[in-house]
Amino acid sequence: NAGVTQTPKFQVLKTGQSMTLQCAQDMNHEYMSWYRQDPGMGLRLIHYSVGAGITDQGEVPNGYNVSRSTTEDFPLRLLSAAPSQTSVYFCASSYSIFNEQFFGPGTRLTVL
Amino acid sequence: AQRVTQPEKLLSVFKGAPVELKCNYSYSGSPELFWYVQYSRQRLQLLLRHISRESIKGFTADLNKGETSFHLKKPFAQEEDSAMYYCALRIRGGSEKLVFGKGTKLTVNP
Numbered sequence: 001n002a003g004v005t006q007t008p009k010f011q012v013l014k015t016g017q018s019m020t021l022q023c024a025q026d027m028n029h030e031y032m033s034w035y036r037q038d039p040g041m042g043l044r045l046i047h048y049s050v051g052a053g054i055t056d057q058g059e060v061p062n063g064y065n066v067s068r069s070t071t072e073d074f075p076l077r078l079l080s081a082a083p084s085q086t087s088v089y090f091c092a093s094s095y096s097i098f099n100e101q102f103f104g105p106g107t108r109l110t111v112l
Numbered sequence: 113a114q115r116v117t118q119p120e121k122l123l124s125v126f127k128g129a130p131v132e133l134k135c136n137y138s139y140s141g142s143p144e145l146f147w148y149v150q151y152s153r154q155r156l157q158l159l160l161r162h163i164s165r166e167s168i169k170g171f172t173a174d175l176n177k178g179e180t181s182f183h184l185k186k187p188f189a190q191e192e193d194s195a196m197y198y199c200a201l202r203i204r205g206g207s208e209k210l211v212f213g214k215g216t217k218l219t220v221n222p
Binding site: 031033035040041042043044045048050058059090092096097098100101102103104105106 | 202204214215
């Protein structure tokens with residue numbers, strides 16, 4: 001099993017550009033989530049999904065969109081990147097919120 | 113409001129010394145708490161959860177509902193314990209999610 005994979009590992013964007021961070025898992029997990037990690041701020045939940053077709057907002061959803069068309073994939077879209085979105089992004093998955101979350105390796109995003 | 117507080121950003125101890133990483137929470141429901149750890153160049157991973165009541169890598173954590181705390185303890189720190197530690201609270205009912213603290217960076221010096 002590959003576990004939770006994220007692409008790309010690194011990305012540099014200009015303000016206003018859009019992009020999609022990819023997240024996939026091969027563990028048949030229902031629950032998937034996106035976090036951003038910033039120095040001194042810890043991990044903050046952006047969006048999460050309890051199953052295909054179901055998504056909900058976390059603590060810091062503004063500027064991000066998600067969709068969950070399959071169990072395996074949970075992409076995160078930045079519609080118009082801003083410097084405040086410079087961060088490390090982690091995707092995680094678990095059988096349910098009751099279970100251990102497995103994290104991906106992260107995507108380091110810089111917005112100039 | 114649901115909140116997890118880790119008061120120490122940085123914690124430095126010497127090898128063999130006891131270590132305690134503090135975590136306090138605010139939650140109106142029945143709490144379920146976790147400790148996650150991120151070693152250098154590795155993924156964030158679960159260290160332990162309070163309902164398991166187990167010791168992992170020599171670490172233990174006891175839920176104290178009176179003090180709303182879930183401190184992580186180890187009697188004798190090792191250099192390989194150096195890492196970033198996050199306390200997390202599971203929120204239930206309506207929104208099912210984990211709320212993380214800001215993390216404590218533990219450095220164990222030789």
